[in-house]
Amino acid sequence: MAVSGNVATFRLPTLPTIGEIVKLFNLRAEKQLSQNFLLDLRLTDKIVRKAGMLRDAYVLEVGPGPGGITRSILNAGVAKLLVVEKDTRFIAGLKMLDEAAPGKLQIVHGDILTYKVERAFPKSLQKNWESDPPNVHIIGNLPFSVSTHLIIKWLENVASRDGPFTYGRTQLTLTFQKEVAERLTASTGSRQRSRLSIMAQYLCNVQNCFTIPGRAFVPKPEVDVGVVHFTPLINPQIEQPFKLVEKVVQSVFQFRRKYCHRGVAILFPEAERLQNTEQMLMRADVDPTLRPSELSIPQFKSLCDVYRGLCEESPTLFSYNFREELRQKKMMKKSRSRACFILEEEEEEEEEDVEEEDKSL
Numbered sequence: 446m447a448v449s450g451n452v453a454t455f456r457l458p459t460l461p462t463i464g465e466i467v468k469l470f471n472l473r474a475e476k477q478l479s480q481n482f483l484l485d486l487r488l489t490d491k492i493v494r495k496a497g498m499l500r501d502a503y504v505l506e507v508g509p510g511p512g513g514i515t516r517s518i519l520n521a522g523v524a525k526l527l528v529v530e531k532d533t534r535f536i537a538g539l540k541m542l543d544e545a546a547p548g549k550l551q552i553v554h555g556d557i558l559t560y561k562v563e564r565a566f567p568k569s570l571q572k573n574w575e576s577d578p579p580n581v582h583i584i585g586n587l588p589f590s591v592s593t594h595l596i597i598k599w600l601e602n603v604a605s606r607d608g609p610f611t612y613g614r615t616q617l618t619l620t621f622q623k624e625v626a627e628r629l630t631a632s633t634g635s636r637q638r639s640r641l642s643i644m645a646q647y648l649c650n651v652q653n654c655f656t657i658p659g660r661a662f663v664p665k666p667e668v669d670v671g672v673v674h675f676t677p678l679i680n681p682q683i684e685q686p687f688k689l690v691e692k693v694v695q696s697v698f699q700f701r702r703k704y705c706h707r708g709v710a711i712l713f714p715e716a717e718r719l720q721n722t723e724q725m726l727m728r729a730d731v732d733p734t735l736r737p738s739e740l741s742i743p744q745f746k747s748l749c750d751v752y753r754g755l756c757e758e759s760p761t762l763f764s765y766n767f768r769e770e771l772r773q774k775k776m777m778k779k780s781r782s783r784a785c786f787i788l789e790e791e792e793e794e795e796e797e798d799v800e801e802e803d804k805s806l
């Protein structure tokens with residue numbers, strides 16, 4: 446099937462199926478690398494359609510593996526496709542695709558976490574941030590651990606308009622574990638609303654395109670997969686440095702089942718906690734008894750703006766680290782009562798919540 450709606454001018458010649466490529470090159474999926482392959486080209490076509498119009502586009506595919514999505518991208522009539530693959534075993538199979546699509550495919554054996562995307566394509570593709578997105582796209586079905594790490598890195602790049610966003614508002618189409626895809630797109634008040642929802646949505650228009658059942662992959666992962674499309678916003682909904690937004694959002698969601706004042710409080714050293722928390726929530730006009738998931742992005746914006754003001758008034762505030770304070774308190778207690786060390790109830794609760802939030806990023 447060609448990409449629907451587009452009259453693609455390029456079609457790959459008949460090639461061995463992805464399943465045959467996997468057998469031919471003995472590409473057994475490595476469990477410790479969380480490799481799961483998509484062999485059904487109708488599905489890979491569907492993912493690629495969600496990236497938008499790719500005719501004459503410059504595309505970076507992350508983690509092509511045996512090349513299912515790679516074929517669909519080439520068939521969409523792109524000008525250039527650059528693939529970054531970490532596992533050398535896939536390079537020979539990808540070279541077959543290179544021969545079938547001369548001049549279109551560039552294979553990089555490397556790690557996307559360190560690859561310099563800003564050098565991948567010609568500078569002439571750059572567009573103003575305020576213009577339509579450039580004809581540059583990133584597509585990938587990566588292991589979940591990598592894609593979550595990567596999206597946080599790339600969101601920071603959106604904020605600073607560097608890395609893949611040197612070209613302008615480069616669009617991303619990436620897969621995530623279904624639950625992460627739901628968090629990325631969760632709206633105010635929903636159960637899945639989390640730190641990731643705010644960080645993604647204040648910077649991008651984020652769309653949960655569709656879910657791929659785990660059974661569509663070989664080998665079958667334990668979970669289903671969500672395909673998510675990101676288009677950076679012209680104007681971020683919060684105009685503060687990424688690290689400041691990250692700190693406020695992370696703190697608020699630290700105690701996700703409690704009222705939001707609990708999370709806001711940990712932005713401040715113990716000595717001035719109560720007073721500053723009250724002041725911050727009042728100035729930001731945020732009801733302290735809302736749960737973190739009930740806060741809208743404009744409310745996070747107010748919190749970030751007020752916190753920025755407080756940091757300007759007190760220059761050491763931004764470097765304050767609640768966990769560090771907690772760790773030092775624990776160490777002092779430990780040394781005071783080595784024989785029987787009992788955590789106070791509230792600290793235990795805080796520790797549990799901190800751990801719980803770490804798990805549910």
Ligand SMILES: C[S@@+](CC[C@H](N)C(=O)[O-])C[C@H]1O[C@@H](n2cnc3c(N)ncnc32)[C@H](O)[C@@H]1O
Nearest residue numbers: 481482483508509510530531532556557586588
């Ligand atoms: C889940 S498999 C998907 C393969 C293929 N795209 C598909 O859909 O069938 C993930 C692929 O990403 C590659 N990969 C994992 N970590 C990577 C990294 N840091 N940089 C580049 N590729 C990576 C793996 O080797 C593997 O080929």
